[in-house]
Amino acid sequence: MTQLVSNSGTTAASGLCSSSGCPTSSSSNRGADRLAHLPEAIRARIHNHPCFSEEAHHHYARMHVAVAPACNIQCHYCNRKYDCSNESRPGVVSELLTPEQAIQKTLAVAAAIPQMSVLGIAGPGDPLANPERTLATFRGLSEKAPDIKLCLSTNGLALPGLVDEICRHNIEHVTITINCVDPEIGARIYPWIFWNNRRITGIKAARILIEQQQKGLEMLVERGVLVKINSVLIPGVNDRHLREVSRVVKAKGAFLHNLMPLIAEPEHGTFFGLMGQRSPTAAELQTLQNDCADGMAVMRHCRQCRADAVGMLGEDRCAEFTLDKIGAMEIDHDAAMQRRAETRAAIEAKRLAPPSATLVPIVTLMRRPSSATRTIRVAVASSDGQTINQHFGHAEEFFIYTADGASVRHIDTVRVGSYCSGPADCGEQSFILDDTIQALDGCAAVLCARIGIDIWGRLEAAGIMPNGEHAQERIEEAIAAVYPELTASRRLNQSDATPTRQVRHGGTR
Amino acid sequence: MAHRIIDGCVNCWACEPLCPNQAIQAATPHFLIDPAKCNDCDGHYADPQCASICPIEGVILDGNGQAVNPPGSLTGIPPDQWATAMSEIRAR
Ligand code: SF4
Numbered sequence: 181m182t183q184l185v186s187n188s189g190t191t192a193a194s195g196l197c198s199s200s201g202c203p204t205s206s207s208s209n210r211g212a213d214r215l216a217h218l219p220e221a222i223r224a225r226i227h228n229h230p231c232f233s234e235e236a237h238h239h240y241a242r243m244h245v246a247v248a249p250a251c252n253i254q255c256h257y258c259n260r261k262y263d264c265s266n267e268s269r270p271g272v273v274s275e276l277l278t279p280e281q282a283i284q285k286t287l288a289v290a291a292a293i294p295q296m297s298v299l300g301i302a303g304p305g306d307p308l309a310n311p312e313r314t315l316a317t318f319r320g321l322s323e324k325a326p327d328i329k330l331c332l333s334t335n336g337l338a339l340p341g342l343v344d345e346i347c348r349h350n351i352e353h354v355t356i357t358i359n360c361v362d363p364e365i366g367a368r369i370y371p372w373i374f375w376n377n378r379r380i381t382g383i384k385a386a387r388i389l390i391e392q393q394q395k396g397l398e399m400l401v402e403r404g405v406l407v408k409i410n411s412v413l414i415p416g417v418n419d420r421h422l423r424e425v426s427r428v429v430k431a432k433g434a435f436l437h438n439l440m441p442l443i444a445e446p447e448h449g450t451f452f453g454l455m456g457q458r459s460p461t462a463a464e465l466q467t468l469q470n471d472c473a474d475g476m477a478v479m480r481h482c483r484q485c486r487a488d489a490v491g492m493l494g495e496d497r498c499a500e501f502t503l504d505k506i507g508a509m510e511i512d513h514d515a516a517m518q519r520r521a522e523t524r525a526a527i528e529a530k531r532l533a534p535p536s537a538t539l540v541p542i543v544t545l546m547r548r549p550s551s552a553t554r555t556i557r558v559a560v561a562s563s564d565g566q567t568i569n570q571h572f573g574h575a576e577e578f579f580i581y582t583a584d585g586a587s588v589r590h591i592d593t594v595r596v597g598s599y600c601s602g603p604a605d606c607g608e609q610s611f612i613l614d615d616t617i618q619a620l621d622g623c624a625a626v627l628c629a630r631i632g633i634d635i636w637g638r639l640e641a642a643g644i645m646p647n648g649e650h651a652q653e654r655i656e657e658a659i660a661a662v663y664p665e666l667t668a669s670r671r672l673n674q675s676d677a678t679p680t681r682q683v684r685h686g687g688t689r
Numbered sequence: 690m691a692h693r694i695i696d697g698c699v700n701c702w703a704c705e706p707l708c709p710n711q712a713i714q715a716a717t718p719h720f721l722i723d724p725a726k727c728n729d730c731d732g733h734y735a736d737p738q739c740a741s742i743c744p745i746e747g748v749i750l751d752g753n754g755q756a757v758n759p760p761g762s763l764t765g766i767p768p769d770q771w772a773t774a775m776s777e778i779r780a781r
């Protein structure tokens with residue numbers, strides 16, 4: 181894969197994956213974009229959208245601004261102390277901005293990060309439960325940075341009434357979270373909605389919400405707006421039903437279906453978390469994704485980013501753009517827009533170029549050709565997707581590879597909360613570590629640059645062998661090097677008790 | 690008489706834009722209703738707007754000091770059925 185245009189304002193630590201190659205395509209020529217089957221016109225429109233195109237998210241940056249705090253429904257997987265769980269992992273709090281501040285911040289980021297192509301509003305509540313704030317932000321940006329695409333995520337309740345207003349702005353993409361099309365199932369997910377100035381509960385509430393979501397989807401498609409559907413997989417509630425949801429939304433013209441696992445920890449204080457509702461296993465999610473993939477494009481690389489995320493998917497540079505910092509920035513908007521246009525042109529030229537000649541077929545990276553065919557999963561902490569260069573505790577995502585004796589392939593990237601990102605998070609360390617261990621479930625080993633001794637023990641106990649011996653080595657080579665010892669060790673046999681999952685290229689989230 | 694927001698409010702902003710009398714103020718540790726401005730939505734809406742969208746049980750009191758959304762009213766699970774509901778959900 182080609183290198184990104186480097187970005188002058190980037191520090192090594194919080195780099196805007198400026199040195200990153202595309203692990204998907206460098207590890208396998210089957211890394212074809214999952215959107216390949218879509219009509220040309222739609223493909224062209226999502227080509228540069230880092231959240232929609234598996235390939236674009238290695239090149240372009242997106243940001244979200246948190247301008248819309250209120251919400252007009254209740255989801256059982258959400259604690260309203262925190263950001264909308266449809267858009268973020270639970271437990272996240274974003275800094276609320278006024279529309280003016282949001283416009284200023286977006287322009288500052290777009291000036292500093294010329295790869296910026298998308299501005300989204302996804303919370304912290306429901307953007308359409310705060311239509312004035314959301315639309316004021318969009319209005320200002322369509323005026324001042326018409327090259328930036330706007331997008332919006334909503335629970336759908338207020339959508340039909342606002343579709344025409346939305347379409348007046350530079351909005352191309354809308355994401356609707358649709359967890360069901362059956363009100364009886366809906367009533368087990370949504371206890372109430374606020375509708376026509378009253379609170380409505382139970383099946384009646386779910387019916388209205390579902391009707392509004394479906395109507396909103398139809399209206400947007402009619403007007404040529406791209407619609408992505410998010411669904412949260414809730415075991416025992418909508419797990420079987422989501423196949424039906426996938427079928428219905430596809431028939432209505434949604435272009436992507438993003439299946440996300442329920443996150444329900446008691447610590448998050450959500451209804452489901454407190455009641456002990458379980459999350460789906462990686463295998464359950466994957467089976468559903470595979471089933472639904474027959475029907476339509478299913479997105480697997482969503483990182484459930486936070487409502488004020490800045491930067492490339494899977495990174496977060498918001499600390500660089502706090503209100504006091506952007507207040508002090510002097511920005512030449514015309515020059516910034518010009519720089520974005522040049523950056524885009526350079527990126528597009530590179531994306532069209534043939535893969536760089538330095539790529540070596542993976543098979544030749546295996547040091548000792550082995551007759552073993554056992555497939556193992558290995559997790560890697562890497563900031564750039566190329567070398568093993570991250571401390572385990574600093575990793576916000578892990579690259580998941582499979583190795584089977586003949587090849588090493590990147591199949592997935594899982595996002596986790598880094599458990600030592602600063603003193604503010606200290607109280608949450610241990611549950612984040614649990615989350616991380618759960619996210620790495622099924623991996624025989626995790627390769628990282630460094631790792632703390634206490635965490636080492638926890639991982640070992642979970643059957644995941646930590647390994648810091650291959651720091652700074654290239655990922656594929658290091659995995660090829662550890663494969664023989666992992667397949668030989670007894671530890672693997674233990675973790676083998678979990679049946680090896682049929683892994684299709686493309687990942688699980 | 691006026692409605693009142695008490696401790697337990699999570700500052701979610703949902704009520705603030707809905708008040709027909711602009712009686713609700715964003716404040717910490719929790720949002721506040723200005724008793725001089727709140728008229729219980731009389732003449733505007735059948736239901737008090739703040740209490741009809743508030744996601745937290747028990748944090749908005751009516752003029753008589755009664756919780757508009759008592760325990761169980763928002764989760765849909767009355768307190769005495771909590772244990773049963775929990776065991777059902779855990780079995781999923
Ligand atoms: S729509 Fe978002 S903010 Fe509203 S209750 Fe659901 S998850 Fe929470």
Ligand code: SF4
Pocket residue numbers: 691692707708709710711712713722726727728729730731737738739740
């Ligand atoms: S009861 Fe009505 S008037 Fe009083 S604070 Fe609530 S919304 Fe405002």
Ligand code: SF4
Pocket residue numbers: 694697698699700701702703704705720739742743744745748749
């Ligand atoms: S809706 Fe309820 S929890 Fe939210 S700010 Fe108002 S009183 Fe507080």
